[in-house]
Amino acid sequence: MRVALFITCVNDTLYPRTGQAVVTLLERLGVEVGFPEGQSCCGQPQFNTGYRKEAVPLARRYADVFRDYDHVVVPSGSCAAMVRDNYPRIDAEATQGAVARTYELTEFLVDVLGVTDVGAYYPHTVTYHPTCHGLRMLGLGDRPRRLLEAVKGLRLVELEGAEECCGFGGTFAVKNADVSAAMGADKARHIEETDAEAVCTVDNSCLMHIGGTLTRRGAATRPVHIAEILAGTEEARL
Amino acid sequence: MSGTYLGMPSFPRAAASSTRDMRLRGNLRHATHTIRAKRAQAVEELGDWAQLRAAGAALKNRTLRHLDHYLEQLETAVTGAGGQVHWARDAEEANRIVADLVRETGESDVVKVKSMATQETGLNEALAKAGISAYETDLAELIVQLGDDLPSHILVPAIHRNRDQIRDIFREKMGSWGRAAPKNLSDDPAELAEAARLHLREKFLNAKVGISGANFMVAETGTLVVVESEGNGRMCLTLPETLISVVGIEKIVPTWQDLEVFLQTLPRSSTAERMNPYTSTWTGTTDEDGPSAFHLVLLDNGRTDTLADTVGRQALRCIRCSACLNVCPVYERAGGHAYGSPYPGPIGAILTPQLRGMQSELDASLPYASSLCGACYEVCPVAIDIPEVLVHLRERVVEGGTATVRGQRTTIKPAKGHAAERAVMRAARWTFEHPRAMRTGQRIASRTRRLTPRRLPLPGPGRAWSDSRDIPRPAPESFRDWWRRTRGSGSAGSGREGGDAR
Ligand code: SF4
Numbered sequence: 106m107r108v109a110l111f112i113t114c115v116n117d118t119l120y121p122r123t124g125q126a127v128v129t130l131l132e133r134l135g136v137e138v139g140f141p142e143g144q145s146c147c148g149q150p151q152f153n154t155g156y157r158k159e160a161v162p163l164a165r166r167y168a169d170v171f172r173d174y175d176h177v178v179v180p181s182g183s184c185a186a187m188v189r190d191n192y193p194r195i196d197a198e199a200t201q202g203a204v205a206r207t208y209e210l211t212e213f214l215v216d217v218l219g220v221t222d223v224g225a226y227y228p229h230t231v232t233y234h235p236t237c238h239g240l241r242m243l244g245l246g247d248r249p250r251r252l253l254e255a256v257k258g259l260r261l262v263e264l265e266g267a268e269e270c271c272g273f274g275g276t277f278a279v280k281n282a283d284v285s286a287a288m289g290a291d292k293a294r295h296i297e298e299t300d301a302e303a304v305c306t307v308d309n310s311c312l313m314h315i316g317g318t319l320t321r322r323g324a325a326t327r328p329v330h331i332a333e334i335l336a337g338t339e340e341a342r343l
Numbered sequence: 344m345s346g347t348y349l350g351m352p353s354f355p356r357a358a359a360s361s362t363r364d365m366r367l368r369g370n371l372r373h374a375t376h377t378i379r380a381k382r383a384q385a386v387e388e389l390g391d392w393a394q395l396r397a398a399g400a401a402l403k404n405r406t407l408r409h410l411d412h413y414l415e416q417l418e419t420a421v422t423g424a425g426g427q428v429h430w431a432r433d434a435e436e437a438n439r440i441v442a443d444l445v446r447e448t449g450e451s452d453v454v455k456v457k458s459m460a461t462q463e464t465g466l467n468e469a470l471a472k473a474g475i476s477a478y479e480t481d482l483a484e485l486i487v488q489l490g491d492d493l494p495s496h497i498l499v500p501a502i503h504r505n506r507d508q509i510r511d512i513f514r515e516k517m518g519s520w521g522r523a524a525p526k527n528l529s530d531d532p533a534e535l536a537e538a539a540r541l542h543l544r545e546k547f548l549n550a551k552v553g554i555s556g557a558n559f560m561v562a563e564t565g566t567l568v569v570v571e572s573e574g575n576g577r578m579c580l581t582l583p584e585t586l587i588s589v590v591g592i593e594k595i596v597p598t599w600q601d602l603e604v605f606l607q608t609l610p611r612s613s614t615a616e617r618m619n620p621y622t623s624t625w626t627g628t629t630d631e632d633g634p635s636a637f638h639l640v641l642l643d644n645g646r647t648d649t650l651a652d653t654v655g656r657q658a659l660r661c662i663r664c665s666a667c668l669n670v671c672p673v674y675e676r677a678g679g680h681a682y683g684s685p686y687p688g689p690i691g692a693i694l695t696p697q698l699r700g701m702q703s704e705l706d707a708s709l710p711y712a713s714s715l716c717g718a719c720y721e722v723c724p725v726a727i728d729i730p731e732v733l734v735h736l737r738e739r740v741v742e743g744g745t746a747t748v749r750g751q752r753t754t755i756k757p758a759k760g761h762a763a764e765r766a767v768m769r770a771a772r773w774t775f776e777h778p779r780a781m782r783t784g785q786r787i788a789s790r791t792r793r794l795t796p797r798r799l800p801l802p803g804p805g806r807a808w809s810d811s812r813d814i815p816r817p818a819p820e821s822f823r824d825w826w827r828r829t830r831g832s833g834s835a836g837s838g839r840e841g842g843d844a845r
Binding site: 112116117118119120121122124125140142146150151152153154155156157158159194237238240241242268269270272273274275276277278279280281282283284285286287288289290313314316317318320321 | 354355358359362363368672673676677710711712713714715716717718720721731734736737738739740741742764765768769771807808810811812813814815816817818820821822823825826830
């Protein structure tokens with residue numbers, strides 16, 4: 106099984122730990138992963154802002170770079186959704202193969218590897234925010250929760266209004282800053298109310314917005330990507 | 344607010360003030376969250392919801408594809424039943440037709456059933472100019488009219504008001520429009536409803552002309568259908584001598600049987616009821632019963648242009664249930680007025696710019712009034728992929744392209760004010776196309792990471808971000824560099840560097 110990682114631009118530059126965690130996790134599960142260096146951005150910021158033409162070469166590049174792999178694993182619900190939902194609208198023919206082979210991390214674990222207990226250890230209370238694209242475009246369902254529930258030491262606490270958007274939305278956070286901030290404040294308040302030590306998502310971009318709002322409010326809860334929880338074990342804590 | 348949408352600011356500017364209005368936020372939050380939960384329950388009760396949703400979408404699609412055929416069938420049926428059909432290309436023409444029809448009756452007062460189409464055309468203001476007073480009889484619409492306000496929700500136009508505010512409006516304004524409210528009126532819902540009932544009853548009994556919209560028009564029999572909860576609409580439809588219905592041309596369904604689908608999905612999606620309390624249907628005129636004259640004004644006003652757009656046309660499937668507004672986190676914070684149109688919320692963000700075009704700053708900002716979270720698509724009973732249309736319209740805003748305007752295929756120029764953004768997007772693409780350049784950029788960012796402040800004092804996008812959120816710092820080492828350092832340059836069997844060397 107030839108598996109490639111797609112480490113999205115936000116992960117690569119701002120949250121490399123997430124990518125490292127994915128490598129640790131998958132290698133522990135016996136998967137040999139590759140990282141084709143020709144990869145860049147999925148084109149979502151361009152596409153969603155209306156610059157479809159700018160996204161076309163990026164979509165084709167993606168299809169080209171990952172052509173030789175059986176699976177592409179993406180630790181981001183929204184970038185995986187970009188590939189699966191929007192590439193067919195951008196260039197169905199050129200991106201066909203890549204679209205079918207792309208999996209968000211939790212999908213890959215549960216559907217392809219068939220595991221929910223990945224042998225992880227994380228002795229903290231955690232609340233889970235299902236990001237919109239993971240929830241509605243990819244239909245991740247309860248996969249992330251099942252993975253989290255199987256983690257040793259982890260206590261999962263419910264989040265009020267969990268399925269409501271955190272207000273990030275890519276360029277929305279800048280173009281409609283006031284509404285975005287108001288949504289972020291409500292999300293942060295609900296997270297604080299859980300008293301959890303960490304808030305977990307499958308997406309670093311939402312986490313960047315949520316985390317930035319939490320620290321500005323001086324909240325104790327810290328943002329953490331699901332890969333970082335799943336990668337830790339009793340022997341090797343992350 | 345003062346009775347018109349003209350000259351309203353762009354969405355972000357309007358939303359900036361409404362998000363700070365804590366009373367408005369509270370009213371909206373309470374109202375939308377209550378109905379949201381109920382809707383989910385009402386929908387869950389039906390085992391075949393997914394099929395009903397697909398059937399509704401398919402029905403509307405097929406009807407829209409053959410719209411000309413069904414409209415002609417409708418016209419024949421309405422005429423055959425003693426009604427008269429008028430075709431209105433735009434708002435102005437529709438208003439002129441209605442004003443002339445009212446004038447012919449010699450009346451200067453008309454009662455109205457809540458109608459989105461006449462809000463869209465600004466009929467009340469046009470009638471006022473012609474010396475005709477139009478009285479809104481839907482409770483929420485009455486509150487809006489008395490308060491010299493604009494509607495802010497499709498179904499509950501006064502959703503932004505709470506009981507206190509309504510009591511004050513009734514006390515202060517009812518008297519100047521007809522029967523006054525009792526002096527000691529409290530904010531008890533039953534008392535408020537009673538005051539409105541007495542005020543409106545006087546109107547109904549005196550009215551000679553009624554104006555309505557319709558939720559559906561049945562082509563095979565020429566029948567119009569209104570669904571409502573209060574019964575005030577039925578009074579308007581039956582008591583006057585002349586009835587004028589102004590309806591958008593997309594509201595047509597081929598047969599009575601088609602109603603079966605929508606009469607299940609509409610009430611559950613809008614009011615979370617299994618069946619709506621009043622379903623009124625009227626077909627032309629009937630001797631000795633109901634209005635003796637019936638006029639149907641069929642309104643285009645941008646609809647055939649919308650129909651010509653293969654992605655955007657799905658907006659015409661909308662049955663105005665308002666479910667998308669009630670789940671929308673943006674609508675909940677910004678409020679309905681920020682959308683500058685009788686159609687607020689997610690459906691407004693895709694319908695308004697298509698009906699009106701995107702020449703104004705406001706209309707060009709509407710496709711961006713969404714975080715693309717997809718909650719609207721999920722609840723829509725006719726499966727309108729609102730995020731898809733939003734992105735499609737964004738492309739038209741920033742890149743221009745071909746569109747149909749007043750029946751002509753035209754090339755549209757990009758909206759003003761996007762040149763800098765376009766340049767950034769193009770530069771970003773170049774960088775992403777050259778991963779080596781990207782890596783250099785990352786290294787610079789990493790080395791200067793301590794210079795990235797958590798808050799930015801300057802105006803611009805960074806400021807908008809850092810006003811309420813800390814800015815993340817680039818990591819000391821990117822994933823790419825970490826991979827190189829720990830694994831060498833090998834990418835486990837793939838030498839593909841893509842365009843790296845270009
Ligand atoms: S777009 Fe869909 S959910 Fe929104 S009002 Fe129309 S039918 Fe209802």
